[in-house]
Amino acid sequence: MATVLSNQLDPTFKDEVLAEPGGEHLLRCYSCGTCMATCLVRRYNEEFNPRRVLRMVMLGMREQVFRNPTVWLCSACDACYPRCPQGIHISELMQAIKNIGMREGYEPPGPVAEVDDTACSGCGMCVMACPYEALYLKDKEVEGTMHRVSHVDRYRCMSCGVCAAVCPLSAISVEGYSNEDVLVRMQSGGWLSDRQAFSPDEPRVLVFHCNWCTRVESDWAALSEFPPNVRIVPIACSGRVDPQFILLALSEGVDGVLVVGCDPGECHYKQGNYIAQGKMHLFERSLSQMGLDPSRVRFAQTGTDDRGRLPHLIEQMVDDVKARALVGAVASEV
Amino acid sequence: MSDKLKLALYWAASCGGCEIAVIELGEKLLDLMEAAEIVFWPAGTDFKYADVEAMADGYIDMCLFNGAIRTAENEHIAKLLRRKSKVMVAFGSCAHEGCIPALANLTDREGVFTRAYLETPSTDNPECTLPQMHCVVPEGELDLPEFYDTVKTLAQTVKVDYFVPGCPPVAEQIWNVLQAVISGNLPEPGSVVGAGQKTVCEECERIKGEHKVKRFVRPHEVIADPERCFLEQGIICAGPVTRAGCGRPCLHAQMPCRGCYGPPDGVYDQGAKLLGIVMSLIDGEADPEEVQRLVSEIVDPVGTFYRFSLADSLLQTVKSKRD
Numbered sequence: 001m002a003t004v005l006s007n008q009l010d011p012t013f014k015d016e017v018l019a020e021p022g023g024e025h026l027l028r029c030y031s032c033g034t035c036m037a038t039c040l041v042r043r044y045n046e047e048f049n050p051r052r053v054l055r056m057v058m059l060g061m062r063e064q065v066f067r068n069p070t071v072w073l074c075s076a077c078d079a080c081y082p083r084c085p086q087g088i089h090i091s092e093l094m095q096a097i098k099n100i101g102m103r104e105g106y107e108p109p110g111p112v113a114e115v116d117d118t119a120c121s122g123c124g125m126c127v128m129a130c131p132y133e134a135l136y137l138k139d140k141e142v143e144g145t146m147h148r149v150s151h152v153d154r155y156r157c158m159s160c161g162v163c164a165a166v167c168p169l170s171a172i173s174v175e176g177y178s179n180e181d182v183l184v185r186m187q188s189g190g191w192l193s194d195r196q197a198f199s200p201d202e203p204r205v206l207v208f209h210c211n212w213c214t215r216v217e218s219d220w221a222a223l224s225e226f227p228p229n230v231r232i233v234p235i236a237c238s239g240r241v242d243p244q245f246i247l248l249a250l251s252e253g254v255d256g257v258l259v260v261g262c263d264p265g266e267c268h269y270k271q272g273n274y275i276a277q278g279k280m281h282l283f284e285r286s287l288s289q290m291g292l293d294p295s296r297v298r299f300a301q302t303g304t305d306d307r308g309r310l311p312h313l314i315e316q317m318v319d320d321v322k323a324r325a326l327v328g329a330v331a332s333e334v
Numbered sequence: 335m336s337d338k339l340k341l342a343l344y345w346a347a348s349c350g351g352c353e354i355a356v357i358e359l360g361e362k363l364l365d366l367m368e369a370a371e372i373v374f375w376p377a378g379t380d381f382k383y384a385d386v387e388a389m390a391d392g393y394i395d396m397c398l399f400n401g402a403i404r405t406a407e408n409e410h411i412a413k414l415l416r417r418k419s420k421v422m423v424a425f426g427s428c429a430h431e432g433c434i435p436a437l438a439n440l441t442d443r444e445g446v447f448t449r450a451y452l453e454t455p456s457t458d459n460p461e462c463t464l465p466q467m468h469c470v471v472p473e474g475e476l477d478l479p480e481f482y483d484t485v486k487t488l489a490q491t492v493k494v495d496y497f498v499p500g501c502p503p504v505a506e507q508i509w510n511v512l513q514a515v516i517s518g519n520l521p522e523p524g525s526v527v528g529a530g531q532k533t534v535c536e537e538c539e540r541i542k543g544e545h546k547v548k549r550f551v552r553p554h555e556v557i558a559d560p561e562r563c564f565l566e567q568g569i570i571c572a573g574p575v576t577r578a579g580c581g582r583p584c585l586h587a588q589m590p591c592r593g594c595y596g597p598p599d600g601v602y603d604q605g606a607k608l609l610g611i612v613m614s615l616i617d618g619e620a621d622p623e624e625v626q627r628l629v630s631e632i633v634d635p636v637g638t639f640y641r642f643s644l645a646d647s648l649l650q651t652v653k654s655k656r657d
Contacts, residue, residue, distance in 0.1 A: 123535030123574040124543030128566065129614035137543060166611045168533055168575045170600050239614065243606040247648040253655060264622045271618050278613035278625045286609065286635045289440060290653055 009060035016100055017057050023096030028086040029054045035080035035090050040212060040268045041073050048073050050080065050090050057097060066101045072108035075158045076132070077268050102155050111175035112157035113164065115150045119171035122148035126163035126172055131239075131270040132156045135163060160269035161240035177236050182245060185233045192252045202229040203255035203321040205314070208245070210238045210261050212268045213302050213310050222311035230318060238262070238299075239272025243283050246297055256296050256321040260313055263303040273301060295324065339516060342374035342386075342394045343425075344415055346401030346408035347435045347485065352426035353377040353400070355502035362509055369516045374415075383411070389418050396515055398425040398498070402435045402645060403486040407479035416492040421515075423527075427501035427594045429488040432645020434501070436485040437637060439644055439653070443483045484654065487645045496520065498528040501594035501642060504580055526596070530578030533598050534591045537578055542566070546617040550631040553589055564590040565615060570638055575601055575608045594642045603648040605639035612639075 017023040033051045041048040048070040056065050065071055076091035084090060098108075113126075117140060127135045127150060134156035137148050150163075150172070161174040170179050186192055186206065198204055211234050214220060223232050235241065238261025246257045259280055261273040280299035287294045298317055302309045345353060356378075359366065373394055374381045397419035403409050416422050427433035438446050447464050451457060469476050488494050498511055507528035514520050514527065521527065535542070542563040550568045558564060564571035564585075572593030573585075580595050597604035616628050632638060640647055 121532040121536035121574075121578075122542075123533055124563065125535075125565075125574050125611050125615070127543030128546065129611070131618060162614055166574075166614045168601055168607055168611070169598060241610075243610045244601075244603045244648070247603050247606045247652065251648040251651040251655065271616075271620065274616065274620045274622070274625045275614045277622060278616055278629055279610050281626065281629045282609055282613055282632060282635055283606070285629070285632075286605070286639070286649065287652075289634075289636045290649055291440070292649075292653055292656065 004059065004061065008063075010062040011060045013060045013062045013065075014058050017093070017096055020096035020099055022089070022092035022099075025086070025088045026054065026057060026093060028088050029058070030086065031055055032085060034083050034085060038080045038083050040077050040079055040266065041070075041075065045070065045073060050074065050094070053097070054090075054093065065097065066104065066106045069109040071097060071101070072110065075160075075268055075270070077266070077270055079266060098155065108155060111159055112154045113152050113159060113161070113172050113174045115152060116171045116173075117142045117147070117149045119169045120147075120149040120167075121169055121171075122150065123168065124150070125166045125168070126150050129162050129166045129275070130157075131160065131162060131272065132158055134158070158269060160237040160272055161235065162237065162269070162272055162275060165240050165242045174236065174240075177240055179242070182233060182235065182240075182242075183248075186231065186245065186249065191228075191231050192249065192254070195253045198229045200325065201322070202227065203318065203325055204253070205230045205256045205258065205318050205321055206246075206249045206254050207232045207258045207260065207314050207317070208235050208238070208241050209233075209259075209310060210240075210268075210272070211236055212262055213260050219308060219310055222308070223314075226311075226314065230314060232314070237267070237269045237272035238276035239267075239269065239274075241276060241279065243279055246283065250296060255325065256298070256317055258298050258300060258314065258317040260300050260302060260310060263301045263306075266303060277301075293324070295320070339370040340373045340393065340395045341370045342397040342415060342419060343372065343378065344374065344397065344399050344401070344411060345377055346399065346412065346429070346488075347404035348401030348426065348428045349434070350377065351502040352428075355426070355500075355505060355508060356398075358505040359509060360505075362505075366512060370512075383414075386411075386414055386418055391417050392420050394419040396421040396423060398423050399429050399488055400426040400502075402428040402432050403482075403488065403491045404435055405479040405481050409482075409491055410479075412488060412491050421495045421520075422488075422492065423496045423498055423511075424488040424494045425498045426503055427499060427596070427642045429494075430497045430499050430646070431596050431643045432485055432487050432650075433594070433642045436487075436645035436650075437641070439484055439650060440636060443481050446481075484650075485645050490645070495523045497526045497596075499526060499577060499595040500528070500580060501592075503528055504583070506581065507579055526577065526599075528579065529595055531598065532578050534573035534576045534578050534580070534582060534585075534595070537582060538563075538573055538585060540564070540585070547612075547615045547628070548617050550612075550628060552633065558588060560588055565612070570608075570612055570632070572604070572608055572639075572641070574611055575604050592641050596643060596646075604643040605636070605647055605649060608639045609635065 017026050035050040074094040080090050134153045135150050138151040140149050159174050161177045164172045164174050261276045267273040284294035300313045397415045424430045511528040540563045545566050547568045569590050571590030573591040576593045577595040577598045601607045
């Protein structure tokens with residue numbers, strides 16, 4: 001237990017937060033901990049504790065709040081907001097605290113999206129798609145001439161990768177989830193191109209799952225036990241999936257593609273799961289229109305409390321693909 | 335025999351717009367005639383297939399081939415012209431990536447014939463006559479080339495050296511390409527020529543990226559704000575996934591980009607990329623029902639996202655592999 005020395009506290013800190021837009025309701029908090037119990041970040045990172053952060057602000061622990069990286073981790077998913085008995089919009093409060101921190105020169109710790117100015121065409125699709133309004137267009141000198149290019153506000157970016165998914169010129173990358181990173185994970189070991197390596201009763205199934213769908217050790221253990229015909233590619237958010245990835249897999253003869261995201265209202269990145277839902281359903285419609293079987297692709301959602309459900313969703317997809325292959329084989333014999 | 339550049343132009347499954355685009359060169363055609371000699375151009379000059387057959391292999395310096403490969407005749411002439419030409423250019427969207435004729439790949443020959451010769455409201459065909467490859471009439475026997483199930487691009491049929499995109503290519507770009515040919519300044523074979531590197535959006539003057547999309551509408555359903563990005567207004571515009579270089583005539587006529595210049599380098603399926611972009615712009619306050627409504631507002635996904643690129647798309651590859 002850390003010792004808090006009263007002479008190191010700053011009693012004006014709470015007033016500063018109260019005066020900051022979004023910080024008005026700080027004093028309503030009576031530390032019940034409901035926010036902590038619902039917090040998605042906490043499930044991933046035990047250090048994060050919104051109740052504790054708010055209490056530290058009220059106590060005037062200015063330095064500790066800003067030096068602690070967890071204050072920057074709130075992704076404004078707003079899972080806590082409807083559950084707070086005091087109706088505090090905690091994500092806005094966190095933003096108010098962050099705003100003060102930014103003015104004082106503190107920097108968020110995490111990786112952020114990066115724009116390659118020479119490749120960017122300034123189309124602004126990332127600006128429109130970003131769930132955090134973390135991108136904006138800016139006139140910049142690029143290779144000697146002025147161009148309008150996209151620019152990342154590192155204080156707002158949460159690294160969800162939705163921007164990288166929309167960028168038509170692969171000008172945006174997010175650490176660990178650039179197009180190349182995802183394609184390497186899909187293709188490594190010749191998985192995509194070497195269809196001969198798998199027998200007909202081992203249908204190839206490609207799975208993209210959002211990192212936030214796995215919470216427990218047992219999930220990771222179960223995922224590592226799938227046979228080689230099932231290729232599992234973790235991504236930051238289901239909204240990061242570019243439909244081109246799916247089509248690339250199908251065009252190489254992959255039998256089924258499953259995308260797993262969070263349940264409605266539980267997206268860690270506000271709306272990435274809605275974006276994924278929209279893309280996948282529109283993609284299914286395109287397959288149908290083309291006379292192709294839309295059940296070769298599937299979008300499934302899993303709640304933050306459904307521990308262990310992800311492996312089950314994958315098993316189900318593999319079984320369904322097998323059953324369909326069987327029906328197909330019977331039909332072609334007839 | 336002159337030592338001028340020997341040029342051939344041909345049309346396969348196309349509307350004729352690419353021919354008009356060449357005519358649109360106007361007075362520059364006279365400059366072209368100074369440097370080049372047209373040895374085959376069915377739409378503009380009187381040559382027969384037999385004239386081409388009589389040429390030595392590689393006799394033609396460059397063939398500008400427009401139109402997709404829809405019939406056995408298209409395929410036959412494509413192969414013939416390939417043999418006779420040093421440089422083969424897929425000229426215009428049909429030859430480049432299938433274009434509008436390739437939207438028929440949503441169905442097959444039977445589907446096309448049924449629709450075109452039996453079902454359309456303007457059809458009067460009580461005997462249900464359908465085209466036959468061979469038939470006997472009092473005057474003699476008649477043959478028609480086979481009509482294929484699937485429309486192919488030129489590059490799916492013969493080796494292509496260069497691609498000139500556009501439906502049709504704009505005259506200014508055609509002239510740039512011809513000048514490059516005449517001066518021997520062509521890039522690496524396999525390149526797209528007569529177009530830019532980035533996307534239509536880079537040149538577009540509209541105000542971009544300010545609002546999320548709350549509903550999708552088609553261009554005829556609203557009067558669009560002429561100053562703002564079409565996508566922001568819920569009107570699907572292919573600008574972000576379309577190669578620059580056309581001069582944006584559609585946007586200047588208050589219509590969104592339809593995508594005819596094809597994808598820029600790095601986009602390997604123009605339709606899937608655009609589909610992904612469009613659904614990423616939806617309103618942040620959405621819920622699952624709202625998302626389904628937005629999805630359903632897009633009336634014709636393949637026709638909208640793959641309007642020009644279907645034959646050359648991965649979606650087509652998936653279908654062809656299944657068949």
